[in-house]
Every structure is written in structure tokens, then in C-alpha cells.
Amino acid sequence: AQFRVNYKNGGIFYRSARDGYGFEADWSEFYTTTRKPTAGDVGALPLSGGQLNGALGIGTSSALGGNSIVLGDNDTGFKQNGDGNLDVYANSVHVMRFVSGSVQSNKTINITGRVNPSDYGNFDSRYVRDIRLGTRVVQTMQKGVMYEKAGHVITGLGIVGEVDGDDPAVFRPIQKYINGTWYNVAQV
Template sequence: MHRIDTPTAQKDKFGQGKNGFTNGDPATGRRATDLNSDMWDAVQEEVCTVIEAAGIQLSKGEHTQLHAAIGRLIDEQVKTRLEKNQNGADIPNKPLFLQNVGLGETINLAKNAVPATRRINSKPLSGDITLWASDVGAISADAVGEITDNGTMASANTPGWWRVAVSNSDTVADFPTYPDGSKLYSYGYLFVEKIGEVWFQHYYAHIGANAKRQDWGTVPNTSRPWIVDYNTANKPTANDVQALPIAGGRLNGPLSIGTDNALGGNSIVLGDNDTGFKQNGDGVLDVYSNYTHVFRFIGNLVESMVSLKVNGNSVATGEVQAGNGSSRMTSNGDIFGSVWGNSWLSLWINNNFVADVQLGAGTSVVTWNNAGSWPNTPGYVVTSVWKDYQGENIDGIAYAPLQKRVGNQWYTVQGGTV
């Protein structure tokens, strides 16, 4: 089919590229639109094709065949279409239809859907409903109550969050308390739980400290004490955990470093369990090595219970004593002991050794032409002999006592006589 396209057609009569026909006007000299075989052939075939498509034989004398053909074609199409007034009842394969439109999963979910006759906490599901935490057994995100002055923490007996706004915690008998008796900061939130016949309370102060308690029963009670948690806002003291503070303190019992303690009492062991220090009485400090008592410190006295070896100089600013003080050596080197007659070595040497030797006062004797024996006295010795040039005999001798000094006393030696 096509629009008239002869030279006399009216161009674009029905729009761009849509030509039309025009009447001729002899008065103006306007020509009517010329028709040609192409145009009429197109009209003929368009009409005849519709009639024949409907299965109708062309009949020259009948002028309603086009109408009949259109009706028949429409009826044939309607037979394969759904009737509007059937509302889907005439769908031949309903499951396949639902599958094709993607409703299979929806239908499966609908099988397990809650019917509108169901209720939630007496609220029907036939329309929109508003649920609260209590409707479904949940805990509300909002505070369910408040504790103020002159109340009790135990009064918070409904599960959920309770606001705590206590200006004077002394008016709340069961307010959380530190071990030293002071109260926690009294503004915060209290969380209450109940599981079966067990209830829990958790208090969270705004400054970070928190405490908890738990008991059996249907509701909390004021007699149950609180357990205060340790955290960065509530750091434990050394006393809280029975530890020694870094500044020092009292340790009740033995101390072991790297091992157990076998010394017992007030002792410190190092490395192995029987080597260390032990206090064995008032002012008595003992040193042990493999449970052997090796040293004792008593006031101004240090005792060694075993042999003492000094690798190096041994320096004493006072006396060195042995035999529990029966033998002593002083700073001047003198030694006291029983071997020296319970006296000092210097005195014993002074009293028993010759300290000096001398010749006493001399005597001169003329021996020439004299008979005699000189010196015929014990301890005397000849000190000199003299002679002149005359004769053959000596003229004289000189002699003197040989003396020794013992201590401060001079003695003439004995013996020497004939």
C-alpha cells in the first residue's frame, strides 16, 4: 500500500511525506489529482487480501465482504484470548501461567504466611499494628523506670533499662558501694534482666564505674550485696588484691623469687627453695645456702657458721678475733691469746726474749808481777789486755759484766767461771 504520488497529488496534505488528493477547479485552472493504476492496484489488493485472509471467496456482487472478513478475523483472535468478565477463570493452565509471570516463589511464601485471623498480643493482623517491646517479650530501648532519692535499687524489678538520678545516695539503702564504704557515682543507668527464677542488676555510672548483683527469686531484694567491677575508672589498689604497693608495704608470709619457699617463716628465697634470708628472732638475720646455715647477723655482730674463704684482701677496722674472743689481733698487729699466757704477744716477747745486750761497768786489774785469776766472776768477760815493752808478761787486763735486757730489767748473764 502507498499514498498517492502522481504529479498532481497535493504534497504533504496530512503531514511531512503524507500526500493527499485535491479537487480540480476550472475557474482557477487548478487540476484535479490524477489517478494511476499503481494507486488503484494498491487499494484493491489491500482490501482483497483481508477478505481472502478470512477465508471468504471474492464475489463481485457483494459489498459487505470486507466487513465480514474483519469480523471473522476478530472472532478467531478472540477465541485465543481471555475473557475479561471471567477474571482469569478461563486460563487453561493456571500453574504454568503463574510460573510464567514469576509468582511461583510468592505463592510458596504465601503458603507459610500468617493468616489475617492471627493475633499478636491480642492485636489482629488484619491491618497495620503498632507493637511495643512488651508485646513480643523484648526489652525496650527506652527507660522503663527511674530511681531517685529515698528509693531502692531493688525497686527496679521490670526487665530493661532504668534511669538512676540520685542526688543523695545515702537515702538509697542498697546503692552500690566500694569496699571502703564509699558510694559509686549516683547518676547513670541500671539494666535489669530476669531469666527464669534468677534476676540480674547491672549498674553503669556515667563516669565509667559499674557494679552488678544477682540472686534467685522473683524480684530483686535490697539485702543482696553488689560486686564492683575493676576497670580504668576504678583501678584496684594493692590492698584490694592483697598485693604489695610499689611504694612498699607489709608481706605476711615467706617470699619466693623464681621458686617455692622451703625456709618458711619470715624468709626470702632466691632461685632455689632453700637458699636465701630468714629472720630467726628479734634482731637475728640468718643466711642459708641449700638449707645450710652459713651466716648470722645479730645487732653489731656478724657470725659465719662455716669456713670463710676470702679471695682478696680481708680488711677489718677493729680487732680480728678467734675462739669466741679468746684470741684477738688488734689493728697494731699485736695478738692476745692463751698461748702467750693470756696476755699480749708483744708483752710475752718482751718478757721472754733478750731485747738488748750491753757491757756493764768495767774493772781494770794490774796483773804484772801479781798472781790471780781475772775476772773470776760469773758473767764477766775480758774486754781488753795491755802490756808495755818491758818483760814478757802482760801488765794488766780490763773486764766487765756481760748484761742482757729482758723487758725493762737488765740482767748479768750467768756462767763462764772456771
């Protein structure tokens, strides 16, 4: 083996004797406390950042495949699944996806406490804000069986003597107020 020492802490190097073909191996450097290797010298990521190709397991290997980070066990973590898609896995089950502009849950979300949306528009339009009786409708009662009009209730009868086919019945529609508009209630 050969050793080479460079002047003024220029490093210490060695190489082995000739290989089976008569060639000498390249010089290799000894790293010391004064000549520490860089992250690139030893194939590591520098603390300032870098690119990792493949999966990363923190405390374990990754079973989620490429472009993933697992935490604690090998099938729970995050995986980049296409441009702008970040998936969350728990015990190999795909439970959530973050996509540019939205969040998708593939499982039930349990929330303790109040949920405060930033936009109520998707469900405010479905609230019944008020109920009332609408405009009065008068109809002459016929002899025999007579029913209220669909979506209406009887609010008055004008019977003089006996029901003989010329007495008035008063009806009013039941109305509900949704998103600024009054609607007549439909009959079931």
C-alpha cells in the same frame, strides 16, 4: 543477673540472682582501664610498701618458713630469726648470722685479697715486736755437770786454768717484746 551502671564513670556493677535462701548477693564491681583496682582491692602489696605476713619466694616457694625470703630455689635466702637476728641459708644450711653489732659465720670464710680490720687491738697485743738478751747474770760454775738457767743462754765463761769450781759463767735471759712489755722467754 543484674547490672548497674553509675553516672559519669562511677563504675559498672553486677550481682547474681538470689541464692538458695532467697538472698541476693552483694554487688561486685567490674574493673576497667579507667577504674583500675588498688593493691588493697586485690590483696596485693602496693609499690610504696606494705606488710607481708609469711614467707616470700622469688621465683619459687620458700622452704625456710615464716619471715623469710628465698631467691632462685626454695632453700637459699634470708630468714629473720628473732629480734635483730638475720640468718643466711644456702641449700638449707645455716651459714651466717647478722646480729646487732656483730656478724657470725657458721662456715669457713675464704677471702681473696687483703683484710683490713678497723680495730687491731684484739691481735696487736700478741705480736712479738722485738727480741733481746736481758741483764747479765754471773754464776760460779760447779765441778761436774752444769746447765744454763731456765730461759737463759750462756754468753760467757771465765775459766782460768782448769774448771775447778770457782770459775764464773755468764748468762742472759732471752726476752721478747709484746704490746709494750718485755717478757723472759720460758724454757720448754
